[in-house]
Amino acid sequence: MTVDTTGSPTDLLEVDDDADLIEVLASHGWGDGLPVVAPTSERVGAMLAGCNGHDPEEVVASLPPRFGQATRLAIAVNAVMAGCLPDHLPVLVSAVRALAHPDLNLRGVNATTHCVAPLLVVHGDVARTAGYHGGLGAFGPGSRANAATGRALRLILLHVAGATPGDGDASTQGGPAKFGFCVAENLEASPWTGYAASVGVEAPSAVTIHCGEAPHNVHDMESSSPTGILDKVASAMATTAQNNACISQGEYLVALCPEHAATCADAGWSRGDVASYLFQRARLPVGELKRAFAHRAWTPWMQSLQDGEAAPMTGHPDNIRIMVVGGAGRHSSVIPSWGMTRSVTVPVEP
Amino acid sequence: MKLEGAGIPTVLVATGELRLLADQTAADLGLAGLRIVSVEHPIGGVPEAAILDRADAVVDEVLGLLTDMAG
Numbered sequence: 001m002t003v004d005t006t007g008s009p010t011d012l013l014e015v016d017d018d019a020d021l022i023e024v025l026a027s028h029g030w031g032d033g034l035p036v037v038a039p040t041s042e043r044v045g046a047m048l049a050g051c052n053g054h055d056p057e058e059v060v061a062s063l064p065p066r067f068g069q070a071t072r073l074a075i076a077v078n079a080v081m082a083g084c085l086p087d088h089l090p091v092l093v094s095a096v097r098a099l100a101h102p103d104l105n106l107r108g109v110n111a112t113t114h115c116v117a118p119l120l121v122v123h124g125d126v127a128r129t130a131g132y133h134g135g136l137g138a139f140g141p142g143s144r145a146n147a148a149t150g151r152a153l154r155l156i157l158l159h160v161a162g163a164t165p166g167d168g169d170a171s172t173q174g175g176p177a178k179f180g181f182c183v184a185e186n187l188e189a190s191p192w193t194g195y196a197a198s199v200g201v202e203a204p205s206a207v208t209i210h211c212g213e214a215p216h217n218v219h220d221m222e223s224s225s226p227t228g229i230l231d232k233v234a235s236a237m238a239t240t241a242q243n244n245a246c247i248s249q250g251e252y253l254v255a256l257c258p259e260h261a262a263t264c265a266d267a268g269w270s271r272g273d274v275a276s277y278l279f280q281r282a283r284l285p286v287g288e289l290k291r292a293f294a295h296r297a298w299t300p301w302m303q304s305l306q307d308g309e310a311a312p313m314t315g316h317p318d319n320i321r322i323m324v325v326g327g328a329g330r331h332s333s334v335i336p337s338w339g340m341t342r343s344v345t346v347p348v349e350p
Numbered sequence: 351m352k353l354e355g356a357g358i359p360t361v362l363v364a365t366g367e368l369r370l371l372a373d374q375t376a377a378d379l380g381l382a383g384l385r386i387v388s389v390e391h392p393i394g395g396v397p398e399a400a401i402l403d404r405a406d407a408v409v410d411e412v413l414g415l416l417t418d419m420a421g
Contacts, residue, residue, distance in 0.1 A: 064378070065374070065375055065378050066378045067378060067379075111371065111375065162374075162378065166370055166371070167370045167371055167373070167374035168371070168374060170368060170371050
């Protein structure tokens, strides 16, 4: 078996057919610890068909900390290893473009001791055509598209960006989201326009990268009004245990389940209304925040707040990002960002 | 590292636990010879007086590296 290991056609590794590929890769410091599909030249070539003839050698992005060059070929190698299909490749290529956007601060995301992982959200037509799942159990197992694409993005971070624990990723505890973190927006069940369009990306298909923590559950079976549900969302946001508490540019991705979103929309609330309400309700006493954080990267108007007042958990309602994810039931989630990062949405282009 | 990259002589101070990350990041940025001084880990959650003690313990080394550069 000949395995293409680095994305360059000249970098091929001869491996015995009966070799333990996980161990072979591990001996080079590659892999995520799970079994991989051997990225043979034939498989990588078939994967590249997903990019419709675009140059395999073109550098899509240079990814820190190592500033490795993510060509379509290198992306395809990792896509094969993770178990992707060719239809997933344009999503992965677009995700890499988003990762490299300066606002996202990938160098910081990889270097921090925080548990942050890039969440890849797939929007629009490609979610349907390529099998991305935004319904029941969307953040969990069962969808090849979600699992393989999320894993491929992490393999790209390990192999191309060099975000290996220790010398390239300083996360104190790591986290399960660092194995793979990909989901689709449930546009069919959303009462609002698609998320990508709401942030100004008008394209048939798009991806968002939001660098955050694993989802924090919000359970509300009881409320028949938006305020009951959103007060619980606000309670999940308002904690001193998050980086966002001392960084006012921090974002919250609020993934509302369809039933919670419907309760809000049926009462006439727009996506912006939900964000504005959460901005007002997700607050902590200034004195408590000052005791928790000697230094606060707060916008000037927040620095002027007095101890007896309540400070919002982020500096602007636009930092609270609302989308619909999941299936039946009344569980939503809050995904706080790492703080010194901004989510990035780009069109899906091969 | 941005300062060093801009031509401003720099000494980077890192805690021992994060020295590997500092060394690799410097190498990734083409600054493999960057002067790096290690201090005791951690910095977070440590009283200010202890931080000052750690700074005092390495200040001569930092100044020496800067002086050597000037020489």
